[in-house]
Each structure stands twice: as structure tokens, then as C-alpha cells.
Amino acid sequence: MFFMKIKExxxxxxxxxxxxxxFYRISKKVSSSLELSDTLENIAQGLLEITGYDFCNIxxxxxRDNDYAENWYSTNDEFKGEKIYLPKAERLKRLFKAEKNLxxxxxxxxxSRPKLDRYFKKNKxxxxxxxxxxxxxxxxxxxxxxxxxxxxxxxxxxxxxxxTLVSLSATALDNAIAHKVILRQxxxxxxxxxxxxxxxxxxxxxxxxxxxxxxFAKMLDREVVSFELKDLxxxxxxxxxxxxxxELKKIFLKGVLEVxxxxxxxxxxxxxxxxxxxxxxxxxxxxxxKIMLTFEDVSQLKRLERSKDEFVSIISHELRSPLTxxxxxxxxxxxEDKYGGLNTKQKKFVGRAYDxxxxxxxxxxxxxxxxxxxxxxxxxxxxPTDLRGVxxxxxxxxxxxxxxxNIRIAYRNDKEVxxxxxxxxxxxxIMVNLIDNAIKYTGExxxxxxxxxxxxxxxxxxxxxxxxxxAEDELNKVFDKFSRTTRAVNAGVNGSGLGLFIVKRxxxxxxxxxxxxxxxxxxxxxNVSFKKKIEKNQERRKNEKNNHFTNxxx
Amino acid sequence: xxxxxxxxxEDDESIxxxxxxxxxxxxxxxxxxxxxKEGIAALKQGVPDIxxxxxxxxxxxxxxxxxxxxxxxxxxxxxxxLLTNLGEEKIDMDSELVFALGIHGYLIKxxxxxxxxxxxxxxxxxx
Numbered sequence: 001m002f003f004m005k006i007k008e009x010x011x012x013x014x015x016x017x018x019x020x021x022x023f024y025r026i027s028k029k030v031s032s033s034l035e036l037s038d039t040l041e042n043i044a045q046g047l048l049e050i051t052g053y054d055f056c057n058i059x060x061x062x063x064r065d066n067d068y069a070e071n072w073y074s075t076n077d078e079f080k081g082e083k084i085y086l087p088k089a090e091r092l093k094r095l096f097k098a099e100k101n102l103x104x105x106x107x108x109x110x111x112s113r114p115k116l117d118r119y120f121k122k123n124k125x126x127x128x129x130x131x132x133x134x135x136x137x138x139x140x141x142x143x144x145x146x147x148x149x150x151x152x153x154x155x156x157x158x159x160x161x162x163x164t165l166v167s168l169s170a171t172a173l174d175n176a177i178a179h180k181v182i183l184r185q186x187x188x189x190x191x192x193x194x195x196x197x198x199x200x201x202x203x204x205x206x207x208x209x210x211x212x213x214x215x216f217a218k219m220l221d222r223e224v225v226s227f228e229l230k231d232l233x234x235x236x237x238x239x240x241x242x243x244x245x246x247e248l249k250k251i252f253l254k255g256v257l258e259v260x261x262x263x264x265x266x267x268x269x270x271x272x273x274x275x276x277x278x279x280x281x282x283x284x285x286x287x288x289x290k291i292m293l294t295f296e297d298v299s300q301l302k303r304l305e306r307s308k309d310e311f312v313s314i315i316s317h318e319l320r321s322p323l324t325x326x327x328x329x330x331x332x333x334x335x336e337d338k339y340g341g342l343n344t345k346q347k348k349f350v351g352r353a354y355d356x357x358x359x360x361x362x363x364x365x366x367x368x369x370x371x372x373x374x375x376x377x378x379x380x381x382x383x384p385t386d387l388r389g390v391x392x393x394x395x396x397x398x399x400x401x402x403x404x405x406n407i408r409i410a411y412r413n414d415k416e417v418x419x420x421x422x423x424x425x426x427x428x429x430i431m432v433n434l435i436d437n438a439i440k441y442t443g444e445x446x447x448x449x450x451x452x453x454x455x456x457x458x459x460x461x462x463x464x465x466x467x468x469x470x471a472e473d474e475l476n477k478v479f480d481k482f483s484r485t486t487r488a489v490n491a492g493v494n495g496s497g498l499g500l501f502i503v504k505r506x507x508x509x510x511x512x513x514x515x516x517x518x519x520x521x522x523x524x525x526x527n528v529s530f531k532k533k534i535e536k537n538q539e540r541r542k543n544e545k546n547n548h549f550t551n552x553x554x
Numbered sequence: 555x556x557x558x559x560x561x562x563x564e565d566d567e568s569i570x571x572x573x574x575x576x577x578x579x580x581x582x583x584x585x586x587x588x589x590x591k592e593g594i595a596a597l598k599q600g601v602p603d604i605x606x607x608x609x610x611x612x613x614x615x616x617x618x619x620x621x622x623x624x625x626x627x628x629x630x631x632x633x634x635x636l637l638t639n640l641g642e643e644k645i646d647m648d649s650e651l652v653f654a655l656g657i658h659g660y661l662i663k664x665x666x667x668x669x670x671x672x673x674x675x676x677x678x679x680x681x
Contacts, residue, residue, distance in 0.1 A: 320639035320664035325568040328668055332575060361664055 023161050026050060030165065031172040039176040040073040043142075043169040048075075050161060053146040055123065058133070059084065060140035069140065076119065084113055101163070102130040123147055131162065135170035137177065142166060199275070199295035205252045205288065207232065207245050219297055221269040235266055248279075248291050255289075257281045263298065274299050309371050316368045323361045330354040359494060366498040370481065373505045380509060384419040385427055387461055387530065391450055394431045398439060405444045409435075412451035420459050420530040426506045427530075433499045434463045434526050440493055441467030441524070457532050458512070464525040470518040478516060479504040487520070503528075558679065560584045561602040563593040563619065564637070565611040569663065573606070576668030590614025594622060597629055604675055607657075609638040620655060633678050636660040637671065 026046035033039050044056040057079055059069035068085045109128045111117045120128070125145045133140040193200060199216030201209055209227045217224040220235070227234060233241035244264075251257055257279060264277045275295040283289040333339065333350045342350060395402075395409055402409055438448040446466040453460045470478060474485045484497040507514045511531050518524035558581060564570045565588050574584045585602065587593040589611040605623075609616035616636065623629040634657040658678045661671060 317639055320662070321566055321569060324639065324663045325566075325572055328569075328572040328576065331667060332572075338579060365665065 019158070019161070023050065023165070027165055027168050030169050031175075034176055034179040036173075036176040036180050039169075039172050043172070044073050044075065046165060046169075047142060047144055047162070050158070050165060051129070051144055051146075053127070053129070053144045054148065055125075055143075055145040057143040057145075058140065059143070060133070060138065072140075076123065078119060078122075079115075082115060084115060101132070101159075104128045104130075120145075129162075131166045133166060133170045133173070135167070135174045138170050138174045142169075199297070201227070201235070201293040201295070203232075203248060203291045203293060205290075207248055209234065210290070216295060219268070219273065219275070219295065220266060237265060237267065240264055251279070251281055251291060252289060255281070255283065264295075266295065273297065274302060312367060313371050316364045316371070319360075319364050323357060323364065327354065327357045327361060330357060363498075366502065370498050370502055373502060380423040380426060382421045382423055385422040385424050386417070386419055387422075387427065387452060387459060388417045390424060390427045391431055391435075391461070394428060394435050395450075397432070398435060401436070401439050402448075405439065405442070405446070407439055407442055407445070408447045410447055410449045412449070415452070415454075417452045417459060418454070418532060420532055422510055422530055426510070430503050430506050430528060431461070431463075433503045434528070437499065437526075438463045438465035438467065438524075440495070441465060441488065441491070443467070454532075455529065458529040459532060460527050460529045462525055462527045464523060466523045469520040469522050470516065470524055471520050475516060475518060479514070558582045558604070558675070559600070559602040560604055560606060560675070561587065561593065561596055562606045563587045563590065563596075563611070563616070564606070564608045565589055566608070569608075573668055573671070577672060580672065582672075590616065590619030590622070593619050597623070597632075601628065601632060603633070603679060604658075605632055605634045606637045606671075606675075607634050609636065609640055617655075620657070624656060633658040635671075635674060635678060637663055639663050 026049060029042045030039070030046050033042065040058060044058065048054070048056050055075045056073070057071060057076065058073040060072050061069050062083075068083045071079045071082045071084070074080050074082075105127050109120050109125050111120060119125075123145065124147045126148070127146045129144040131142045131144070133142055194214040196213060197215055199219045200213040201216055202211040204210045209230050209232070212224055212227045214224060217227070231241070232245050235241075236244060260280070261276065261278045264275055265272050266275050274297075276298045278294040278296075280292045280294065281289070282292055330350055330353050333342070334347075334354065336342065395411075401407075435448065435450070442448060442465045448466075449462075449464045451462050451464075453462070468487045468491050470485050471487060474487075477483045478485060479500050480497075481501045482497040483501075484495060488495065504514050507528050513529045514527065516524055516526050560577065560582060562570055562573055562584055564573070564586065570586045574586065577584050585596055587596045591614045593605070593607075593614075607616045607619060614622075616638070620634065623632065623634075634655075636655075636657055636659065638660070639662060659674055661674060666674075
């Protein structure tokens with residue numbers, strides 16, 4: 001019953017209602033797609049249908065400088081992709097200024113632009129309707145043309161529908177273009193993600209791999225798709241996978257990143273590889289948080305480094321023998337009671353040669369110990385160590401140097417310093433380097449202060465000097481290999497730039513920390529923290545070592 | 555007092571010279587052998603109080619020499635001080651290597667003056 005009624009009613013629709021019905025259908029179609037080509041097609045077909053015209057062309061201004069209009073859609077082959085330059089294209093220009101429809105008819109249909117004019121003539125256009133197409137980023141016009149007779153648009157109402165439809169079209173077009181831009185950006189991002197040299201892995205908060213880039217797949221000699229939605233142990237060995245999984249979960253949970261970089265072993269299709277892994281946490285509003293793991297292949301770097309270290313090691317060992325004889329014989333020459341006296345100049349020359357040999361020997365020894373630190377782990381013989389006792393020993397051993405420059409070493413001795421678990425020889429090495437530096441960079445009659453502080457779980461050993469100081473921009477470089485500050489070089493103080501590098505390695509091996517504060521021209525304070533309690537892995541190492549010893553000895 | 559006799563087994567002539575020269579005014583006699591083989595031959599001429607032994611040498615190196623003398627009853631107990639430019643000097647008289655090799659010490663030539671070497675020799679012999 002109900003259906004009948006509707007059917008009857010439909011039949012009684014007035015012509016204008018039918019137009020309305022058609023209008024709704026068309027306008028719905030215009031905004032039905034996000035694809036640019038579909039949208040253009042729908043707009044053109046809709047406008048042609050509603051007006052009964054023959055040809056449709058859609059031009060958009062190039063938005064950078066508006067000096068030409070480009071054809072984005074045409075029912076006529078001659079226009080596809082054409083550009084019409086505007087300065088003299090009066091109609092288009094006027095159109096954009098007027099922002100309202102222009103209608104030409106009969107002899108008025110001509111253009112100063114040859115391309116347009118040729119088109120009008122060729123297709124015997126009798127009516128041409130130019131409608132501006134404007135919406136936010138869109139600036140253009142629709143040309144509707146007709147060659148058949150009868151050019152007036154039948155009613156005001158129709159003209160209004162055209163306006164509404166065109167304005168709807170502009171919005172749809174704007175959306176479609178925006179969509180295209182987004183797609184292009186996504187593609188570009190994917191391209192960058194894929195082409196970037198480092199291997200990249202995106203991990204979701206389910207701790208599964210959600211995506212890897214081409215470089216990563218290539219690193220592991222596998223296909224990109226083979227990683228998708230796999231667990232971490234697809235890439236890492238069990239232990240590392242479990243450890244990393246926990247770590248990442250914590251990052252997702254807390255939303256903060258603690259450890260950011262370390263070396264890992266990855267499983268390749270056929271074997272393993274060493275890579276430097278960086279963890280970064282990506283969280284953006286409206287998107288699920290992700291973790292990005294970035295991998296840099298260090299196998300080759302490592303090989304290179306190793307061969308460099310080997311080379312340096314061989315050279316340095318080779319240098320030791322000639323240096324031994326040079327230094328030995330030069331010192332014999334200085335034994336006047338045994339070999340007779342030298343004249344003043346000879347004495348001076350021999351002294352100079354001896355000092356230089358000495359310096360060179362020290363350098364060679366430093367290079368060798370740096371190399372050893374670089375090659376392997378630092379072997380520590382951890383025992384309860386009296387830091388102050390070691391410092392006292394160092395000061396005593398350096399007394400000739402302090403006397404020479406008349407430098408006073410002050411000692412803050414007020415509090416008990418607890419024993420710390422450390423390797424005494426290494427602590428000596430750390431302190432001798434720092435105190436020797438302090439003396440080296442402090443002028444005559446200056447002073448060096450040594451103090452100990454308890455700070456939470458740490459004992460901090462500090463050496464402060466009244467030396468040349470370190471420029472602010474060089475502060476964090478002083479611990480680098482072969483780094484020397486400009487001031488030190490300018491002050492003519494000799495050094496290899498290795499001492500502090502060695503010290504830092506040794507401090508780190510103890511699980512401690514080293515930092516420096518300085519005011520240029522006034523002095524520096526170097527601080528080293530030692531843990532009061534032994535770290536788990538150090539304890540293990542110590543026990544292993546002890547067992548090892550006892551087994552061997554007894 | 556009896557003079558201390560040292561057998562120096564060292565292929566580098568300059569270094570051998572240096573030690574001979576440096577030790578000359580002490581109550582010390584130094585004999586020099588250019589490699590392990592010559593060292594064995596020298597032992598047959600007479601047993602020294604101590605052997606200073608280089609490691610890298612042609613014909614017979616220091617380790618091979620050590621193996622040889624450990625086989626012989628009359629040479630087995632001669633104190634040996636390794637004197638080399640190989641490796642690092644974290645190893646002292648108490649270390650594993652010294653223990654494993656059955657030697658009495660290990661010195662880096664570049665890090666010790668002849669006087670320091672002599673000091674060590676006396677220390678070993680006093681024990």
C-alpha cells in the first residue's frame with residue numbers, strides 16, 4: 001500500500017521537481033570520490049547534463065604565480081594538459097576578477113588567445129559559458145560550450161543550480177587535490193624511509209615489527225614483507241629480543257626514552273651481523289605511538305677499525321726497540337762519572353735528545369694502551385680500594401714535578417672516605433693522569449686541590465687546578481681520542497691528547513662517571529665518581545677472576 | 555763476593571750493547587747470545603745466575619728456548635727474566651703468565667731503564 005502511494009506520487013512530480021531530483025543525484029556524484037580524475041569527470045559530466053551543453057573544459061590557475069591556466073579536464077582532445085598564459089587572456093583574467101559567470105553568444109564568442117580562438121572556430125561554438133571555480137586552494141574556471149542552436153539557459157533556477165553545482169565541484173576538487181597531496185607525501189615519506197641508508201624498523205605498542213625499510217631488508221638479505229607483524233626474535237637472538245622487548249614496553253608505558261644507542265647482533269638470512277642500534281620514540285597526537293629502531297651496519301667499520309688498531313699496534317711495538325736503545329744510550333752519555341764530562345753545549349744537546357726520546361716513548365706507550373682499551377674489554381681486578389691511599393701514592397710519585405714548579409697540593413682530609421670496589425692499578429692510572437694534568441696546566445707557584453665527597457651511592461674524587469682552563473665549546477671534547485684544547489696547544493704544553501681518553505675508558509669500565517667544570521683562564525675541576533657498591537656484572541667478573549686464580553694456583 | 559753472571563739472549567745488537575754497557579761497572583758479568591740456539595750453547599759453557607730472555611728472535615725464539623731448558627734438570631731452575639717489547643706490562647711477578655711459563659719476571663724494555671732492569675735482577679736473586 002505504502003509503495004503504491006509513493007509510486008503514484010513520483011509520477012506526479014513536476015518538471016522542476018525532476019530537475020531538482022537530477023540536481024541532487026549529480027551533486028552527490030560530484031562529491032562521491034576522492035580520486036582527482038574521477039572527480040573531474042563527474043563534475044564535467046554533471047555540468048553537461050544539467051545544462052545540455054556539448055563541451056566542458058576545466059582550467060585551474062597555477063597557484064604559484066597565477067600566470068597561466070592549465071587545462072585539467074577537457075572533452076576536446078586539443079586542450080588536454082594545455083597551458084593558457086594569462087596576461088593577455090582577457091576573458092580568463094576578467095573572469096577571475098569578476099568572480100562571476102560570463103556568458104558569450106554568437107559573434108561574441110572569440111578570444112585573444114589563439115588556442116582558445118582556434119577551438120571556438122573549429123567547433124563552431126555558438127555559446128560559451130565561463131564559470132569561476134573558487135574554493136580555498138582552488139582558483140580556476142569551467143568553460144561550458146555549445147555549438148548547437150539556442151543558447152539561452154532556460155531559467156534563473158537553472159542558472160542558480162549551475163552556480164551551486166560549480167561551488168560544490170570546487171569543494172570536491174579541493175578535497176581531491178588535498179588527498180592527492182597527502183598521498184604524494186606519504187609516497188615520498190615511504191621513498192625516503194626505503195632509500196635511507198640506515199636500516200629502519202618500526203615497532204608498534206604490541207612489540208611487533210610493523211614495518212621495515214628496504215635498507216634493513218637488504219642488510220639482513222631478506223624481503224621487506226617477510227618482517228611484517230613478526231616478533232622481535234625474527235631479527236634478534238632470543239636473549240636480546242626478550243631484553244629489548246621489555247625495554248620497549250617500558251618506553252611505551254612511561255612514554256620516555258632512557259637508553260638510546262647500543263651495539264647489537266642481528267640475524268641475517270644466512271648468518272649474523274653487527275649493527276649500531278638507535279631507539280627513538282615517536283608519539284604524535286591522533287596517532288598510535290611507535291618506536292623506531294635505526295640500524296647502522298658497523299661490521300665494515302669494525303673491520304677497518306681493527307686493521308687500523310693492528311697497524312698502530314705493530315708500528316708502536318716496532319718503535320719500542322729503537323726507542324729503548326736511544327733512550328738508554330742517551331742516558332749513559334749523561335753519566336759523567338763513568339764516561340767523562342761533556343761540555344756545556346754537548347750536555348744541553350744530549351739532554352734535549354733525551355727529553356724528546358722520553359716524550360716519544362711516553363707517546364708510544366699511550367698509543368699502545370689506548371689501542372688495548374679500544375680492542376678489548378678492560379680487565380679489572382676489583383678489590384676494596386682506599387681512594388685516598390692511592391691519591392697519596394700518586395702525589396708522592398709526582399713530588400719531583402710539584403717541587404720543580406713549586407706547586408702546592410692541598411688536600412681536604414676532614415672526612416672518612418669509604419673503600420670502593422675498584423682495580424687499584426687502574427685507579428692509580430686514573431689519578432696519576434688527572435693530577436699530572438693539573439700540575440702540567442698550572443703555572444709556577446700555583447695550587448692543586450684534591451678532595452673526596454660522598455654523593456648518594458658514589459664517592460666522587462675531584463682535582464681542581466688554577467691552570468689555563470678549558471673553553472666552553474671544548475669542554476666535552478677533552479675526553480676524545482687525540483683531542484687537545486686550543487689553549488693547551490697555545491700554552492706550549494706537550495701532550496698526546498690520549499690521557500683523558502684513557503682515563504674515561506677506565507672510569508667507565510668501573511661503572512663510574514667523569515666530568516669536568518672549567519672557567520677559561522682560572523682553572524678546571526675534574527670529577528670522577530666511583531660506585532660504593534659493586535655492580536652485578538662486575539661482581540661476576542671479580543668472582544670469575546678469583547676462581548680462576550685459585551684454581552690455577554692451588 | 556762472587557760476581558753475578560748474566561746470560562743475555564737478545565738478537566738486537568744495540569740493545570744487547572746497551573745492557574752490557576750499563577751493567578759493566580756492577581759486580582756483574584754479562585754473556586750475550588743472539589738467539590735461543592746460541593743460548594743453549596752458552597748454557598753448556600756454564601750455568602749463569604740468571605737468564606735475560608728476549609722473545610722474538612730468529613732460529614729459536616724465547617718461548618722455544620724456555621721449553622728446551624725446562625726439559626733439562628740442570629737448567630730448569632735458573633731464574634729467567636723475560637725482557638721484551640711485546641705486549642703490555644700488567645703482568646708482574648705474581649701474574650698467571652709468569653706462573654705458567656715458570657719464569658721469574660717480565661719486563662717491557664721500552665718502559666724500564668737498564669738500571670731498573672738491574673734492580674729487578676737483584677730482587678730476583680735475593681729471594
